[in-house]
Amino acid sequence: MINPMLTPWLVAAVPLLGALLGFAVWSQPDKLKAWSVTMTLANLLAVIVSFFTLTGSTEGLLFVLLLPLAACVSLLGQPAHKEHRLAWVMTLVFLGMGLGILTLPPPIGPMALTLLLGLITFLLYWHHDPFWGPSWLGISTYGLGTLCAGIAAMTGSSIASLLACTILLPLVPFHHGYVAALTRLPGSLPSFTVLLLPAIGLHRVATVLPTLPDVVVSVVIVVALSGSLYGTVKALAQSRVRLLLAYGSLSFFSILWWFVAVTRTVRPQAAVFLGSVALVTGGLLMSWQVIRTRYGDDVDPQGITGLAAPMPRFAVLISLLALAAMGLPPFGVFAGFMGLLFTSPLTLSVAPLVVAITWLAASWYILDLVQRLLFGRKRPDLRYEDVHESEFASLLIVVVIMFALGLAPTNLFGGAVQPTGTAVESVSWNR
Amino acid sequence: MSFVILVPLLPLLAALMVLVGDEGTRRQRAKMAVYPIGGAFLGAIATLWWVATQGPITLRFYDPASPATLAFPIGFYIDRLSAVMMVLISGVGTIIYTYSIGYMYQDPHDRRYLALIGFTTSVLLCMVSSANLMMLFLFWQVLSYMLYLLAHNHAHAATLDGAFRTFTLLRVGDVAFLSGTVLAYQLYGTFEFQALFAKAAETPVMLSPWPSFEISGPTAVTLLLFIGGMSKSAQFPLHFWLPRSLYAPTPVHALLHAGIINAGGFLINRLAPLYGLSSTTLHVAFVVGTLTAILGATMMLAQNDIKKTLGFSTIGQMGYMIMECGLGAFSLAVFHLIAHGLFKATVFLNCGNVIHKARQDPESPHADPREEEKEFSSLTWSTGFATTLLIPLLILLVTHGVLRIPLLESQGTVIFLFFIWITSSQAILTLTRLRAIASWKVSSAMLLTLLFVVFVYLFAVESFTAFLYPNPAEVASYFQAAALPNWLFDSMVVMATILTVVSWGYLYMRAHGHGRTMWIPGWVEGLRVRLYVVFMNRLYMDELYQALGRAVMRVVHRIDKRNARWSE
Numbered sequence: 001m002i003n004p005m006l007t008p009w010l011v012a013a014v015p016l017l018g019a020l021l022g023f024a025v026w027s028q029p030d031k032l033k034a035w036s037v038t039m040t041l042a043n044l045l046a047v048i049v050s051f052f053t054l055t056g057s058t059e060g061l062l063f064v065l066l067l068p069l070a071a072c073v074s075l076l077g078q079p080a081h082k083e084h085r086l087a088w089v090m091t092l093v094f095l096g097m098g099l100g101i102l103t104l105p106p107p108i109g110p111m112a113l114t115l116l117l118g119l120i121t122f123l124l125y126w127h128h129d130p131f132w133g134p135s136w137l138g139i140s141t142y143g144l145g146t147l148c149a150g151i152a153a154m155t156g157s158s159i160a161s162l163l164a165c166t167i168l169l170p171l172v173p174f175h176h177g178y179v180a181a182l183t184r185l186p187g188s189l190p191s192f193t194v195l196l197l198p199a200i201g202l203h204r205v206a207t208v209l210p211t212l213p214d215v216v217v218s219v220v221i222v223v224a225l226s227g228s229l230y231g232t233v234k235a236l237a238q239s240r241v242r243l244l245l246a247y248g249s250l251s252f253f254s255i256l257w258w259f260v261a262v263t264r265t266v267r268p269q270a271a272v273f274l275g276s277v278a279l280v281t282g283g284l285l286m287s288w289q290v291i292r293t294r295y296g297d298d299v300d301p302q303g304i305t306g307l308a309a310p311m312p313r314f315a316v317l318i319s320l321l322a323l324a325a326m327g328l329p330p331f332g333v334f335a336g337f338m339g340l341l342f343t344s345p346l347t348l349s350v351a352p353l354v355v356a357i358t359w360l361a362a363s364w365y366i367l368d369l370v371q372r373l374l375f376g377r378k379r380p381d382l383r384y385e386d387v388h389e390s391e392f393a394s395l396l397i398v399v400v401i402m403f404a405l406g407l408a409p410t411n412l413f414g415g416a417v418q419p420t421g422t423a424v425e426s427v428s429w430n431r
Numbered sequence: 432m433s434f435v436i437l438v439p440l441l442p443l444l445a446a447l448m449v450l451v452g453d454e455g456t457r458r459q460r461a462k463m464a465v466y467p468i469g470g471a472f473l474g475a476i477a478t479l480w481w482v483a484t485q486g487p488i489t490l491r492f493y494d495p496a497s498p499a500t501l502a503f504p505i506g507f508y509i510d511r512l513s514a515v516m517m518v519l520i521s522g523v524g525t526i527i528y529t530y531s532i533g534y535m536y537q538d539p540h541d542r543r544y545l546a547l548i549g550f551t552t553s554v555l556l557c558m559v560s561s562a563n564l565m566m567l568f569l570f571w572q573v574l575s576y577m578l579y580l581l582a583h584n585h586a587h588a589a590t591l592d593g594a595f596r597t598f599t600l601l602r603v604g605d606v607a608f609l610s611g612t613v614l615a616y617q618l619y620g621t622f623e624f625q626a627l628f629a630k631a632a633e634t635p636v637m638l639s640p641w642p643s644f645e646i647s648g649p650t651a652v653t654l655l656l657f658i659g660g661m662s663k664s665a666q667f668p669l670h671f672w673l674p675r676s677l678y679a680p681t682p683v684h685a686l687l688h689a690g691i692i693n694a695g696g697f698l699i700n701r702l703a704p705l706y707g708l709s710s711t712t713l714h715v716a717f718v719v720g721t722l723t724a725i726l727g728a729t730m731m732l733a734q735n736d737i738k739k740t741l742g743f744s745t746i747g748q749m750g751y752m753i754m755e756c757g758l759g760a761f762s763l764a765v766f767h768l769i770a771h772g773l774f775k776a777t778v779f780l781n782c783g784n785v786i787h788k789a790r791q792d793p794e795s796p797h798a799d800p801r802e803e804e805k806e807f808s809s810l811t812w813s814t815g816f817a818t819t820l821l822i823p824l825l826i827l828l829v830t831h832g833v834l835r836i837p838l839l840e841s842q843g844t845v846i847f848l849f850f851i852w853i854t855s856s857q858a859i860l861t862l863t864r865l866r867a868i869a870s871w872k873v874s875s876a877m878l879l880t881l882l883f884v885v886f887v888y889l890f891a892v893e894s895f896t897a898f899l900y901p902n903p904a905e906v907a908s909y910f911q912a913a914a915l916p917n918w919l920f921d922s923m924v925v926m927a928t929i930l931t932v933v934s935w936g937y938l939y940m941r942a943h944g945h946g947r948t949m950w951i952p953g954w955v956e957g958l959r960v961r962l963y964v965v966f967m968n969r970l971y972m973d974e975l976y977q978a979l980g981r982a983v984m985r986v987v988h989r990i991d992k993r994n995a996r997w998s999e
Contacts, residue, residue, distance in 0.1 A: 133995075236984070237991035308585065328576060329569045330503060338565075341613045349640070352613075356606045363602040367579075371595060375585035407503060 004053040008103035011050060011064070014043040015071070016096035019089045029082045036088040037075045043095065044068035054103055062271045063199040064102055069401060070195045070282060071095045074188035077286035077394035079293050087187025090123065094189070098196045102203055110153035113164070113200065117146040120181060120193070127184050138180020141167055145177060158211040162220075165208060169201025169274075170250050171220070171257050172227035182246040182285070190242070191285040195278035198253060202274050206266040217261050224257035225354045232361040241288045241301050244365060248325070249281040251358045252333075258351065259340045269343055273336025276324070276405050280333055283321045283398035290314060290391050291373070295382070301369070305376035310384035315374050317387070317395040322370040324402045326363045332405030435478050435488055435509055438517055439556035441471035442524060446549030449542055461532055461545055468528050468549060471556070472521040479514040483898070487511075491562055495623050503569060506562030508624060511899055512700055512765065516559040516693075519769050523689040523776050524552035530780055531682045544581075548686065551577045555690050559697060563622035567701070568612050571659065574691060575601035581683045582676060593675035600672040604662020611655030618648045628704035649708035656698065657712055664695025664749045667723040671972045673746055677738045684738070685779040688745045689772035695749065696764045699756040703900075703909060706756070713913040717757025723750025726970070733966040737782050743969075745775055759913030760844075762896040762906070814874040818881060819935050823852045826885055844910075845920075849927045851885065 018039030025031040047054075047064055054061060071091050078084050097119075100112045121142040128135040145167035152161035163174070170178035178197065182190045209217075231251025238244035256274055260266055292299060308315040324331035337359065378384075387395065445464035452460050482488060491506035509517070528548050535541040554577060558570035575598060582594035616622060619630040636648035660666075665673040673692070677684065699706055699716070706712060727747030734740040748771045755764040826848060900906050915923075951959070965971070 233987050233990050234994070236987045306586065323576065328572055335503075341609075342616055352610065356610060359609075360602055360606045364599055367595065367598060371585075371591065375591050376588070377586055 007050040007053045008100070011043070011046050011054070011103060012096045012100035014046050014096070015039055015068075015092040015099070018042070019092035019096065022089050022092065026085060029085055030080045032085055033075060033078065033080045033088060036092055037072055039092055040068050040072040040075060040095065043099075044072065047099075062268070062275060063195075063203065064099060066195060066275050066279065066401070067095055067098050067102075067199065069397065070279060071188075071192050073394040073397045074192040074282065074286065076390045076397075077191065077289055078188045084187035087185070087189050090119075091188045091192050093119070094192060094196055098200060101200050107153060110149065113204075114146055114149040114153055116200075117142055117149050117164070117167075120177075120185075120197075121146055123189070124177075124180055124184055127186055128180075129184065134176055135180055135184055137176035138184065139177075141174055141177030141180070144174075158208055159216070161204060161208045162212060162216070165201045165205045167201075169198040169205065169257065170253055172223060172230050172250075172254065175227070175231075175250050178250065179243070179246045182249075182281075183240075183242045191282035191289070194249065194282045194285065195275065198274055198278055202256070202260070202266060202270065205260055209260065209264050209266070217264065220261040221258055221351075224254045224261060225351060227251070227254035228258065228354050228358045230254075232358050235365050236361060238365075239302065241369065242285065244369060245281050245284050245288075248362060248365060249277055252277045252362070255337075255340070255355055255358055258355070259344055262351075263344055267339070267343055269336055269339025272332055272405055273340055276332030276336050276402060279398055279401055279405075280321055280324045280331070283395060283402075284318070284325060286391075286394055286398070287314070287318045287321060290387055290395075294385060301372060304373055304379075304382070306374075306378035307384065308374040309378060311386040313392055314387045314395075317392070317399060318370055318374065320399045321395070321402075322366050324399070324406075325366045327359050330406045331402040333402070335406040335408075433490065434474065435481075435507060435560070436490065438471050438474040438478060438521065439553050439560065441467040441474065442521070442549045442552040442556065444549075445528070446546040446553065449549065450546040457542060461541070464545065464549060465525070465529055465532070468521070468525045468552065471552070472518070472525045475514070475517040475521040475556075478509060479511075479518050482509055482511055482514040489562065495563075495621075495626075504563055504565050504622060506566065507560045508562040509560050512697075513560045515765065515769070515899070516697055517556055519772055520552060520555045520559065520690050523686065523772060524548070524555075526776065527682045527686050527689075527780075528552070530685075531680075534682055534783075535680065544680065547577065547580055548682070551581065551686065551691075558694070561701075563624060564612050564615060564627065565622040567698075568608055571608055571663070571694070572605050574663070574694065575605055578676065578687070578691065581687075582679045584678065584680075587678065590678040593672075593678055597672040597676045600669060601662050604659045604669060607655050607662070608659030611652050611659065614648075614655060615652045618652065624701070628702075631705055631708055647709065647711075649705055650711045653702070653706050653709045653712040654715065656702065657716060660695030660698045661719060661753075663698075664692055664753060665723075665746050666695065666719050666750065666753055667726055667746075668972065670723060670727070670746050671969065671976065674739055674742045674969065675973070677742050681738075681779055681783055684741070685776040688741070688779060689776035692745060692749060693752075693768040693772060696752045696756060696768045699753075700761045700765055700899075703761045704905075706761075707759075707905075707909045707912045710912050710914070713757050713759060714915070715757070716753050717913070717915075720750045720752070720754030720757050723747070724754055725750070730966050730969055733963050735967070737785060741775065741778060741782065745771075748775075757913060759909035759911070761909055762899040763892055765899060766892055766895045810871060810874055814877055815935070817878060819852070819931060822878070822881060822885070823848070825882075826851070826889070829886065829889070845924065849924060853927060853931055 018036065022032055022035055022039075025035055044065075047068055051061070051065070054064060071094075075088055075091060078088070094116065097112050097116045101109045101116065103109075104112065121139055124135070124139045124142060128139060145164050148160040148164040148167070151157055152164055165171075166174040167177050181193050181197070185193060212220075228251045231247045231249075231254055234247035235244050235251060238247060253274070256270055256277075260270055291301075291304060295304060320331075324333050327333045327337055329335075341355075445467040448460050448464045448467070478488070487508065487510040489506070489508050491504075493504040493506060495504075528545065531545060531548055535544055538544065551574070554570050554573050558567060558574065561567040561570065578601065579594045579598040582590050582597070584590045585594070612622075615627060618636055619627050619634070621627050621630065631649050631652075634648075637645050638648060638651050639645050658669075662669045662672075676687070679687075706716075724747050727743050727745075727750050731740055731743035731747055734743055748767070752764045752767050752771070755761075755767060896906060897903075914920075968974075
């Protein structure tokens with residue numbers, strides 16, 4: 001019987017150990033990829049076995065389950081190429097650190113967070129594009145995040161901690177790091193960090209929120225609503241897939257910020273919503289990776305059309321992911337979104353309108369993107385090749401998780417939902 | 432009783448039968464799948480019989496005390512309304528599926544198409560038998576996406592464009608529906624229909640979104656839900672997705688026009704007790720419905736394509752249906768949507784034959800002005816006179832004396848009688864102009880048919896109302912809630928009377944010396960031509976929305992560019 005105190009260490013150590021041992025097969029990309037996938041599965045097994053002995057908040061425990069799965073599918077979806085080796089190993093490292101941050105007590109958790117943000121800053125610098133301005137903004141943002149996380153770890157400052165959270169769970173104007181991570185990080189890292197960083201952010205927000213002054217919370221509410229609109233507008237304007245997905249998810253995360261700031265709590269629905277938005281964004285990033293693997297990294301999305309008929313398996317999976325991303329049932333984004341709306345004290349004001357616009361606009365830009373890829377005329381000059389087994393498995397797992405998150409009762413991830421509307425008298429607009 | 436679950440599941444099974452399996456048995460599987468869909472139809476009939484004799488069926492797979500723990504509180508509440516709708520949907524679904532097997536033969540994507548028909552039928556059946564507002568909303572949304580997929584030929588640019596617009600416009604309605612659902616839950620704390628109605632009735636609540644403006648809880652909820660219904664039922668100004676979706680295979684239209692588009696009427700009937708609490712929403716529905724009926728019918732007259740003509744005819748009919756709801760005649764709207772659904776499905780399934788015939792005989796239908804009767808026919812015009820002025824009086828007397836409908840207290844009925852009067856006058860006028868044969872046989876047949884149709888219709892509607900809403904007090908309360916201000920009501924009645932009588936008088940006098948050709952002043956003719964162009968182009972609504980879309984995207988790109996410049 002393992003000591004419950006040691007369980008978080010064990011859970012975090014499995015992937016870190018896997019990363020270290022991965023160097024033994026560094027020269028064989030096939031084996032390294034298989035090894036990395038195996039380690040994420042072993043980690044998942046370790047999490048499941050020790051799940052009831054892990055301590056922490058309910059939303060954190062959901063992410064402890066989701067992170068190994070997200071790492072596994074991110075690795076599976078990658079082609080076995082030597083260029084991706086560093087990304088695979090770093091995925092395992094990030095997974096270990098992420099699990100540590102979520103489950104280990106202070107000061108280890110906050111210190112691990114500082115280290116993680118520092119590592120991401122370094123990786124972004126390593127892969128930065130000197131001709132793309134936002135690349136530098138991203139590096140600076142994560143640099144700031146590292147500083148804030150360090151200060152918060154040492155002094156316990158709630159403002160520094162909040163700033164770190166706004167960088168992890170992206171909130172305008174500190175979203176550049178998130179956008180850069182999704183667009184500049186190599187291989188499997190974007191589709192994994194899209195869950196990892198916001199999940200840690202939400203986990204930290206849960207502890208920071210009660211300590212914040214009212215005026216700061218009010219500012220967060222206003223910024224969150226503006227950020228939601230900003231993300232929507234930016235997503236609508238993008239022609240590049242990864243930027244579109246980054247800004248689209250930013251707008252959804254801003255809704256989440258608004259929700260947690262208004263309620264000053266992190267409810268299980270918030271975790272379901274975040275997990276679903278992050279996973280589906282990761283799934284769509286992996287789908288785009290499928291296209292990039294076939295037609296090159298610089299492929300123009302406008303030039304790829306008519307994939308539905310020659311790539312039926314890919315078409316079905318990306319369609320399901322798009323449905324989930326648009327917030328349609330029966331997937332997790334819809335379930336989480338409904339959960340947020342039904343448990344938040346909505347008023348007849350600007351906020352619901354902004355939320356509605358964000359939700360509506362997702363149908364526009366996601367469908368437009370997927371429609372462009374799948375439908376239209378088949379190009380005779382393109383060689384079409386449907387998804388391979390590993391790509392198929394990775395996308396299918398994401399769809400299944402989304403489905404499970406949509407159907408599972410929310411009290412599975414925490415306490416029962418307390419409907420705010422049962423008492424008419426409690427409604428704020430009531431006279 | 433649990434057998435009712437099979438009704439929505441059987442079409443799903445049919446869809447899976449078509450979808451899963453090897454290529455060699457594709458055709459056989461497609462044919463075999465008719466049986467589960469037909470089985471669903473038989474099951475729906477059995478459900479109707481059960482519900483009519485034993486009362487509503489309720490099945491829940493969740494705890495109604497805390498439905499929000501599940502994002503999908505799946506359950507079934509089947510009352511007479513649901514059962515009637517289930518029979519209609521499964522019946523039309525069976526016919527359309529059977530028709531589609533032959534229609535889509537040798538289409539490379541027939542498997543996907545047939546599976547989607549089965550799946551859509553299943554979704555529709557789940558929607559009409561939903562146990563709560565949340566489940567209704569779930570399937571309401573799925574239906575929006577199904578319409579996108581059913582466009583089928585996604586390689587065709589115009590089809591794809593139409594499908595995209597259809598989906599995005601329906602999503603606008605979905606957002607309004609979502610807002611209504613959330614507001615209802617926030618105010619009354621439940622999704623369950625009966626509990627929702629009871630709480631809304633017993634706890635009056637006023638909302639004040641901004642100073643000096645107040646709106647009642649039921650009005651806010653029903654208005655938002657009504658916008659959702661407007662989008663699905665193609666009500667002005669959210670109607671233009673319907674003509675844009677006409678590139679889809681013809682059987683899809685039969686299903687669309689017979690089933691999916693009725694969703695708005697069904698929604699209002701499902702939530703009738705809630706709508707009965709808000710006169711404002713009913714009045715809005717009346718205005719929107721009337722406007723849609725008039726515009727839809729007018730645009731239909733100006734189209735030169737059979738599918739578009741039928742599409743706008745549906746828009747007009749849906750306007751009429753919503754107008755009925757706005758007058759509190761909820762059961763009449765259901766009667767109307769059933770009758771219209773069956774009629775329109777038949778017409779759509781047959782329109783291919785008409786197109787085929789027209790290709791073989793381009794002169795068909797024959798219209799030669801030289802064949803016009805030159806002489807004035809007293810018999811024909813007397814028939815018209817009797818139809819327009821005498822029969823309505825007879826109908827009024829029968830309605831008042833035999834059916835015991837208190838006309839003076841029932842504004843809705845009076846408005847319908849007037850509407851019947853005006854439309855039948857219009858129909859007879861058209862018939863008189865097209866087939867002006869001075870024959871007593873034709874005249875008597877016309878009069879007897881009209882009398883027969885009108886009385887059968889009135890009796891059928893009365894019986895159907897009694898079946899759907901057995902409590903007459905409930906029916907009366909809806910009429911009461913929908914009552915218009917007296918001055919408005921009286922003005923409408925007087926205007927309709929003057930308009931019809933004066934029009935007939937004018938036509939009679941003008942036709943006396945000109946056979947059937949009506950003399951129209953030059954300025955009226957000029958105006959008619961201009962209006963014809965406007966209505967033929969569907970009031971330029973497509974262009975207007977396109978311009979709006981372009982303007983929004985221009986703003987979006989401008990913001991993006993400024994932001995990018997700042998970032999660099």
